[in-house]
Amino acid sequence: MINFDEAIKQFHPSLEINEVEQAVKKENAVEDITDIMLEIMNQTSKKGK
Amino acid sequence: MKCYKCGSFLYDGEYCSTCGADVTVYRKIVLKSNDLYNSGLQFARDRNLSKAAEYLKMSLKLYKGNINAHNLLGLVYFEQGEYTLGFAHWIISKNIQPDNNLANLFLDQIQEDKAYVDSLNANIKKYNKAISYVEQESYDLAEIQLKKILNDNTAHMVKAYQLSALLRIRKKKYAAARKILERAQNIDAGDSTTIALMTAVNSQIQEEEKDLTTGELKVKRQQETSEEDAHLPLSGDDVIIPKPSYKDYNPTTVAIIQILIGFLVGAALIFFVVVPAKTNSIRNESSALQLQLEEQVSMLSEENAKLSADVEQQSKAAEDLQTAANDASAAASAAAQTTQQDETLLLEAYDLYQRGENEACGNKLLEIGHPESFTGANKMVYDTISYTKDAIPDYWYNDAMALFEQDDFTGALELFTKVYETANTTGESLYYMGLCHYNLDQSEQAASRFREYLESFPEGPHAAECDWLLSLL
Numbered sequence: 472m473i474n475f476d477e478a479i480k481q482f483h484p485s486l487e488i489n490e491v492e493q494a495v496k497k498e499n500a501v502e503d504i505t506d507i508m509l510e511i512m513n514q515t516s517k518k519g520k
Numbered sequence: 521m522k523c524y525k526c527g528s529f530l531y532d533g534e535y536c537s538t539c540g541a542d543v544t545v546y547r548k549i550v551l552k553s554n555d556l557y558n559s560g561l562q563f564a565r566d567r568n569l570s571k572a573a574e575y576l577k578m579s580l581k582l583y584k585g586n587i588n589a590h591n592l593l594g595l596v597y598f599e600q601g602e603y604t605l606g607f608a609h610w611i612i613s614k615n616i617q618p619d620n621n622l623a624n625l626f627l628d629q630i631q632e633d634k635a636y637v638d639s640l641n642a643n644i645k646k647y648n649k650a651i652s653y654v655e656q657e658s659y660d661l662a663e664i665q666l667k668k669i670l671n672d673n674t675a676h677m678v679k680a681y682q683l684s685a686l687l688r689i690r691k692k693k694y695a696a697a698r699k700i701l702e703r704a705q706n707i708d709a710g711d712s713t714t715i716a717l718m719t720a721v722n723s724q725i726q727e728e729e730k731d732l733t734t735g736e737l738k739v740k741r742q743q744e745t746s747e748e749d750a751h752l753p754l755s756g757d758d759v760i761i762p763k764p765s766y767k768d769y770n771p772t773t774v775a776i777i778q779i780l781i782g783f784l785v786g787a788a789l790i791f792f793v794v795v796p797a798k799t800n801s802i803r804n805e806s807s808a809l810q811l812q813l814e815e816q817v818s819m820l821s822e823e824n825a826k827l828s829a830d831v832e833q834q835s836k837a838a839e840d841l842q843t844a845a846n847d848a849s850a851a852a853s854a855a856a857q858t859t860q861q862d863e864t865l866l867l868e869a870y871d872l873y874q875r876g877e878n879e880a881c882g883n884k885l886l887e888i889g890h891p892e893s894f895t896g897a898n899k900m901v902y903d904t905i906s907y908t909k910d911a912i913p914d915y916w917y918n919d920a921m922a923l924f925e926q927d928d929f930t931g932a933l934e935l936f937t938k939v940y941e942t943a944n945t946t947g948e949s950l951y952y953m954g955l956c957h958y959n960l961d962q963s964e965q966a967a968s969r970f971r972e973y974l975e976s977f978p979e980g981p982h983a984a985e986c987d988w989l990l991s992l993l
Contacts, residue, residue: 473720475690481713482683484648486604488641494608502551504585505524 522585523548553583561592568598568710569678587613591622598626601677602706603640636674643675650683663687670700676707678714685717694724695744706967855893862888867900873905882909913943920952929956947977951986958989967993 486494521530524546528538535541560575576593579586590613599604607630610623618624630637644664653662665778666684669675681704688697701718708714729737869884885891885902886909894902920935933956954969970986970993977983 473686473689473717475686478686478717479654479683482651482654482679482686484651485602485644485677485679486605487605487644488637491604491607491611494604495611497603499584499612500582501581503580504582505546505584508545508549509524509924510813 521547522966541694550583550586553579553586553589556582557586557589560589561594564592564596567708568705569600569708570710572596572710573600585616587621587623587867590616592624594623594626599676600711601643601675601679603644603817639672643669643672643677643680647677647680647683650680654683654687658950659687659690659832678704678708678711681707682711682713682717685721687725689717689721692724693744694721694728697721698725706844730744777856787927855890858889859893862890863891863898866894866898869908870901870905878908879912879915882912882915885909886912906956913939916942917949920949925953927959929959932956933960947973947980947982950976951980951982954986956988958993963993 522528523530523536523541523543525538525541526536526539528536530543530547531537534542534544537930556579560572560579563572563575564793571929573593573596576589576596579589580593583589590609594606594609594613597603597609598646610626612621614627646669650662650665651668653659653665662682664689666680669677669680670684678892681700684701685697685704688700698718698721701714701721704711704714705718729740732740865884865888869881869888872878872881873886885906888902891902891906916935916939920932920939923929923935923951924932933953936949936953936956940953950969950973954966954973957963957966957969967990970990973980973986974983974990
């Protein structure tokens with residue numbers, strides 16, 4: 472049986488189109504594996520020196 | 521694929537040919553990202569948008585420079601109704617690769633249609649308003665806003681469908697909720713919320729229908745259908761449209777009326793547009809023809825006038841010719857008559873000549889008007905006896921002198937005049953004519969004769985007398 476009060480919590484206001492800049496920043500801020508790999512490589516090279 | 525360190529294009533091999541960086545791991549990461557993108561693409565093609573989004577997000581977590589993954593994720597978000605997130609991924613994609621990028625096409629297409637963007641924004645606002653109403657527990661108002669979104673076929677807001685279905689479930693309208701969820705699944709078949717709601721709704725429906733007979737089940741289905749069609753409560757934004765008062769007419773009658781209206785409109789069009797245009801055209805043609813005819817009439821009038829003048833000229837010429845002919849005829853006639861008279865006179869003169877009456881013969885010959893016209897025997901006769909007329913002026917002169925001496929100046933003047941007209945060789949007759957006029961108190965005539973004498977015979981025997989007599993006049 473669905474608990475309406477619980478289910479309704481999953482719904483949040485949607486971003487309006489004039490808030491796209493905010494969405495871009497948020498989506499672009501995510502680090503990918505390549506970033507992590509580069510960071511590890513930088514740290515390794517520093518330690519080597 | 522580009523080198524993570526220097527950005528150069530990477531060829532086959534474990535190291536970058538430009539900077540010498542080790543790209544073994546990097547290459548594997550990018551390839552894995554592409555694999556995930558491919559899986560995401562397959563799910564998107566199967567309309568499992570949630571799963572596609574999941575894979576694409578994973579792809580971007582491995583390699584956020586994956587343009588295709590950004591573009592496809594943007595498209596998936598857009599289809600799900602997450603318009604702003606969709607835009608965000610396209611913009612990120614465009615920033616990474618400004619040229620030769622599919623994201624440019626998507627953004628341009630949407631930005632060109634401002635009405636569409638406004639419509640999307642309006643749907644987002646309605647959804648947010650519905651969320652706000654739900655938070656205020658104004659569920660009916662929330663339903664109204666959501667129904668507006670659901671009625672817009674261009675709006676694919678999956679979460680609006682889900683929220684609307686949830687509100688129906690709250691009212692225990694499971695069948696209606698199931699219909700809305702089916703529509704949501706048509707957009708995104710793999711959305712976990714939709715699947716969960718659908719499962720719950722189906723179990724509730726099965727629970728309710730478990731104990732119902734077939735008839736009751738049928739009635740229930742009909743009720744559900746009618747409930748679905750029932751109107752929702754009105755909100756402040758709704759416009760009440762009054763029920764029209766028209767009746768449904770028979771299609772045949774409507775068709776006939778439409779044909780009649782069409783005919784009337786056509787007739788009116790012909791009457792008000794075609795006929796005036798045609799009339800105008802005819803009028804113009806008529807005017808042109810009239811002008812042409814007037815020109816022709818004018819030309820013909822000119823020709824007629826010219827011909828009339830010619831005819832008049834010809835008539836005049838003909839009249840002149842006729843007159844000349846008449847004159848010639850008259851002259852010929854007169855000449856013939858004269859010739860006859862002259863011949864008669866010649867015969868009479870010859871007769872007098874034979875009788876020895878030379879003076880009478882000469883007088884008769886002088887009466888002949890045209891002796892030169894005689895020919896043949898007549899000429900010979902005339903030439904033979906013509907000497908008799910040469911002495912006639914002498915006879916007249918002698919008679920005139922006799923009358924002058926008898927103071928018969930009138931008779932003398934008459935004879936002197938005849939002598940003067942016949943043979944004025946010496947000027948005697950002229951002198952005596954002047955004396956006759958003088959004696960008859962005809963001063964002007966007398967002076968005229970004396971002057972003529974002086975001009976013709978300035979050394980004549982009567983010149984001095986003429987001078988003297990002129991001085992007297």
